[in-house]
Amino acid sequence: MNAEALHFSLELVASLGQGLSSEQKAALRASMVLLERDYRFSRILFWGRIQGLQADYYIAQGCTQDQLYYRSVLYSLNCLDWSLLPPATEKMIQEASMVQGRFTGDPSHEYEYIGAKKTDDDEDAGPEEGEIKSIKEEARLVATIALIDKEGAVVPRGAFIRSPQGHIEINRSFQGLSMTEARKLSNYFHYTETLKPQIKTLQEKADLDLATDFLTSLEHDIPRVSWSLQFERGNSVLVMRSLMWPGLIFFHLPMTPHHGYIYIGNGQRNIDLPFML
Amino acid sequence: MAAPAYDSLLPGALDSSYLAPDFIPDSSAVPTTNTQELSVQNAKAFLLKTSTQSGLNLYDHLSRVLTRILNERPNNVVDIFEDISKEMKWLLFQKKLDSLRDQYAVRETYELAEKHKALFLKAGGDEQEAEEEMMETTLPYVTELAFHFEQAGVGLSRDETTRIFLALKQLVESQPIQKCRFWGKILGIEFNYIIAEVEYREGEDELDQEEEAEEMEQESELKDEEEKEEPEDEPPKSTYKPPPVIPKEENRTGTNKFSYLVCSEPGMPWVRLPMITPAQIVVARKIRKFFTGRLDAPVVSYPPFPGNEMNYLRAQVARISGGTQVSPLGFYQFGEEEEEEEEGAIRSSYEENPEFEGIPVLDMVENLSNWVHHVQHILPQGRCVWFNAYQKSEEEIEEEEDEEEEGDEPGEQEPEVGPPLLTPLSEDAEINQTPPWTARLSSHVVPQYALAILRSNLWPGAYAFTSNKKFENIYVGWGLKYNPENYSPPPPPMVMMEYPSGPEITEISDPTVEEEQALKAAQEEALEEEEEEEEEEEDEDDDDD
Numbered sequence A: 001m002n003a004e005a006l007h008f009s010l011e012l013v014a015s016l017g018q019g020l021s022s023e024q025k026a027a028l029r030a031s032m033v034l035l036e037r038d039y040r041f042s043r044i045l046f047w048g049r050i051q052g053l054q055a056d057y058y059i060a061q062g063c064t065q066d067q068l069y070y071r072s073v074l075y076s077l078n079c080l081d082w083s084l085l086p087p088a089t090e091k092m093i094q095e096a097s098m099v100q101g102r103f104t105g106d107p108s109h110e111y112e113y114i115g116a117k118k119t120d121d122d123e124d125a126g127p128e129e130g131e132i133k134s135i136k137e138e139a140r141l142v143a144t145i146a147l148i149d150k151e152g153a154v155v156p157r158g159a160f161i162r163s164p165q166g167h168i169e170i171n172r173s174f175q176g177l178s179m180t181e182a183r184k185l186s187n188y189f190h191y192t193e194t195l196k197p198q199i200k201t202l203q204e205k206a207d208l209d210l211a212t213d214f215l216t217s218l219e220h221d222i223p224r225v226s227w228s229l230q231f232e233r234g235n236s237v238l239v240m241r242s243l244m245w246p247g248l249i250f251f252h253l254p255m256t257p258h259h260g261y262i263y264i265g266n267g268q269r270n271i272d273l274p275f276m277l
Numbered sequence B: 001m002a003a004p005a006y007d008s009l010l011p012g013a014l015d016s017s018y019l020a021p022d023f024i025p026d027s028s029a030v031p032t033t034n035t036q037e038l039s040v041q042n043a044k045a046f047l048l049k050t051s052t053q054s055g056l057n058l059y060d061h062l063s064r065v066l067t068r069i070l071n072e073r074p075n076n077v078v079d080i081f082e083d084i085s086k087e088m089k090w091l092l093f094q095k096k097l098d099s100l101r102d103q104y105a106v107r108e109t110y111e112l113a114e115k116h117k118a119l120f121l122k123a124g125g126d127e128q129e130a131e132e133e134m135m136e137t138t139l140p141y142v143t144e145l146a147f148h149f150e151q152a153g154v155g156l157s158r159d160e161t162t163r164i165f166l167a168l169k170q171l172v173e174s175q176p177i178q179k180c181r182f183w184g185k186i187l188g189i190e191f192n193y194i195i196a197e198v199e200y201r202e203g204e205d206e207l208d209q210e211e212e213a214e215e216m217e218q219e220s221e222l223k224d225e226e227e228k229e230e231p232e233d234e235p236p237k238s239t240y241k242p243p244p245v246i247p248k249e250e251n252r253t254g255t256n257k258f259s260y261l262v263c264s265e266p267g268m269p270w271v272r273l274p275m276i277t278p279a280q281i282v283v284a285r286k287i288r289k290f291f292t293g294r295l296d297a298p299v300v301s302y303p304p305f306p307g308n309e310m311n312y313l314r315a316q317v318a319r320i321s322g323g324t325q326v327s328p329l330g331f332y333q334f335g336e337e338e339e340e341e342e343e344g345a346i347r348s349s350y351e352e353n354p355e356f357e358g359i360p361v362l363d364m365v366e367n368l369s370n371w372v373h374h375v376q377h378i379l380p381q382g383r384c385v386w387f388n389a390y391q392k393s394e395e396e397i398e399e400e401e402d403e404e405e406e407g408d409e410p411g412e413q414e415p416e417v418g419p420p421l422l423t424p425l426s427e428d429a430e431i432n433q434t435p436p437w438t439a440r441l442s443s444h445v446v447p448q449y450a451l452a453i454l455r456s457n458l459w460p461g462a463y464a465f466t467s468n469k470k471f472e473n474i475y476v477g478w479g480l481k482y483n484p485e486n487y488s489p490p491p492p493p494m495v496m497m498e499y500p501s502g503p504e505i506t507e508i509s510d511p512t513v514e515e516e517q518a519l520k521a522a523q524e525e526a527l528e529e530e531e532e533e534e535e536e537e538e539d540e541d542d543d544d545d
Helices: A006-012 A022-039 A090-096 A137-152 A202-206 B003-013 B033-047 B058-072 B077-097 B100-120 B127-135 B142-151 B158-174 B206-227 B278-286 B309-324 B361-366 B394-402 B513-544
Strands: A043-051 A056-063 A072-076 A082-085 A110-114 A132-136 A154-156 A160-162 A168-170 A188-190 A227-232 A237-242 A248-252 A259-265 B177-186 B193-200 B259-263 B326-328 B371-373 B437-441 B452-456 B462-467 B470-477
Touching: A006 A022, A006 A259, A022 A043, A022 A056, A022 A072, A022 A082, A022 B142, A043 A137, A072 A137, A082 A137, A090 A132, A090 A137, A110 A137, A132 A137, A137 A259, A154 A259, B033 B058, B058 B077, B100 B158, B142 B158, B142 B462, B142 B470, B158 B177, B158 B193, B177 B309, B193 B309, B259 B309, B278 B309, B309 B462, B309 B470, B326 B462, B326 B470, B361 B437, B361 B452, B361 B462
Parallel strands: A043 A259, B177 B470
Antiparallel strands: A043 A056, A056 A072, A072 A082, A110 A132, A154 A188, A160 A168, A227 A237, A237 A248, A248 A259, B177 B193, B193 B259, B326 B371, B437 B452, B452 B462, B462 B470
């Protein structure tokens, strides 16, 4: 969520039961502004918090000119001192998926896991016992943030447009979804470049707008019920919680351009979801 | 026409720096006055052509768009020109698009606002009543609780807290409640549950009366069943004996110590959750389900859950309370009367310690043994006090003496024992190297006024705070326990034997030729012997004659 409207936005997603204390909010307000100056970001977003056993990671994302691509991710343990994280690679995500258990809160903590041996080279050899590998918590953090962004980052339709030059920009004419539109999952998009828009039905193609519909809508997510969509505060705020990533919450005030998402959780995907519906 | 010149510039026009602000594309063309007028008229006529689909024409549209742009003067207008144009078209259409559905959504909002407004109205109280209320109230101070938890970064938004506060006030005023506490909130897919933990005044509890009535009913039902005639030609009976049903704990004891009331939105009526049975707790431990938010929704699961979501919610509330309700050491103490009782008995009640001095916050954070559970541990059986299900009544013992041959009775079981009440948290077991609790200070900048915050890692969403003599617990979350490994539903039980296997039905391997011959020889011998015997007998008979 936008750092400038952090206070306001956090109040809207408070139904999650988790938020930031007033001290943390005040600290973030100061440190994120400085962060924006030091890294020359055009916009800075407060992304959320990943809770560890000993300490929590506070995460911010900075955008340069483009709103979607090349976002820098930073983390902090005390809401004041920030460190830049490297971009996530496929290998990192693959390795991090082998690790189970909670985050500890120590970025240099090393997890040990038994790596699966690649069977591409020696298929005849059969499954062998993999060697014990280790991964740093920092790398796991990077991978987790990338995964959550891929599966949980949400924007309403029309909030961003792709300019003729290919940049993703904030749509300044976005007036918010209407109350009826806000009830439909098809009006929300995964805010990620890694997912390709799915093949659309004829009806969808009919009112396709290339400038706004360059992302995948949540409608086709598997399983079908992976979002809990509710209206709160006397029907004035739309709140959408991810069931796949408990702790991820998206809000949108219909008829206004305000929207955002935040993640406050353990950093673990709910893989039991198919059993839980 | 200036079109060709403009066209040649188009590719470059994408780069905004190429377009100087004083660039005028028309300046190159200088036709004569007559032809110029004619072409202008032609162009205007073309622009004024009304569209067959929308009934608009470009001339009016452009003038409207330009008027709006000049009125509003937004920055970098060329980037959003398309959108403004589109919006102007939408504005023209909006009157016709007015639909009933939008109005319906608005009406819903009004209904909710109506309910919220009712919370603020006084329930027709006189001034005298108000004074009485001031004197003695069972209403929890939710606002203060929210203030403390806000420092921990936990809790609901301020106006939601206020509404819950008012809803609790309504509850306390309308029902005979002795003790009331805001337990927390459980998130559901469609709606959420706001949960209040209450204790009714003795004798005024509806459930007490209901229970008696239920018992009467059950007795009469039993009689009815006995009276029923059995059909003559009945199918073979199953030999399956269900495990004995473990009775639920009585109201005000063990897992049913408190009653819980829920509502999905402050202002909605409070619904009382039914009493919990041990079977529900046992099954709830084995399943993992999201709440839908509708109390009457079925719980589709394996193993099958006895009851609907109302019972599931109650089971989860009991489990969360049993695992996460904690207080500072020494805040509660055991009553003196009970200490005199036998040592073997499990103490189930406690009272507030009037001499509690409070523990320094730093000690609370550094040492988990300063925190104690003040809710009884729920045994694997699903009760707080162990119940011997195989205890036999006299009649049963007599019956069993007759049936002693079977001999496969489970017999006496080891009683399950859990940690006693007020056990320190430092004794809690770790799960997969995850410590069950995380304690920290609410503020590192101003530790003088900081609170001690305790976070449960087993039940994400359960928090406790303490400072000086105050402490409180809250739960806001999905109502699910932390699962370090993937959930896999328990496998179905083994297939039962269709019939008892005995010698009559087991297949015997065919005898070999030698065996047959041996048998034949044996039979022949036997025959011969018999014949001989018969002959002898005949001889004897002859002798008699």
